[in-house]
Amino acid sequence: MEVEADEEAALLSRPRARHIKKRALKNKALSVSFDEKDLKDFVGGFHKRKKKRRKEAELLVQEAQRRKRIEARKKRKLERESVYGGAVPATDSGSDECGEDDEQDEGSELVTSISGTATYDNGDMKVTVTTSEISREEDKFPSEKMQAAGTQINWRS
Structure with a gap:
């Protein structure tokens, strides 16, 4: 009985997991699996x-x-x-x-506004033409526009 008790005590005192050396861990073989x-x-x-x-x-x-x-x-x-x-x-x-x-x-281009004054001389007649941009406000009263246009044209002989 004593012998059995000593064996049991020796088994219990030993660690159950075995120690793995560092060299063995480093030199582990590479396993390749193909899936x-x-x-x-x-x-x-x-x-x-x-x-x-x-x-x-x-x-x-x-x-x-x-x-x-x-x-x-x-x-x-x-x-x-x-x-x-x-x-x-x-x-x-x-x-x-x-x-x-x-x-x-x-593709369409914007029309630029042209304003200026041009004078044409035809021997016995001199014509001065003043061009300006027409705004939307002037379109409301066409009768006033015609009167203003009539006063701007100068006929000189």
Whole structure:
């Protein structure tokens, strides 16, 4: 009985886990396992990531083009307002709201206002012509405009 008790005591005093030396941990062999599913995901992932990058780049380009169209539309609207004195012309059918026919407006150029005085001499007659921009306010009273135009023309002989 004593012998059995000594053996049990020796077993209990020893640690159950075996100590692993550092050298054994460093020199561990590399184990390689081949998994078909992991390989397929890895190889197929290149194509998927490439497609994703292309799609994101395309979306960025489309967004940039959209911003350019909006800026061009705003610029044309401001130019139109400055030409017409803040009033929108009656022939405008609201093409800026729909945004589809922006390209047709880009080709048209703005008409610059010409104001000045020119004198023509034809031997026995001298004519002075004064040109000025017509504003929207003057269109309201055409009779006054005709009277003012009649007084501006000077006929000299």
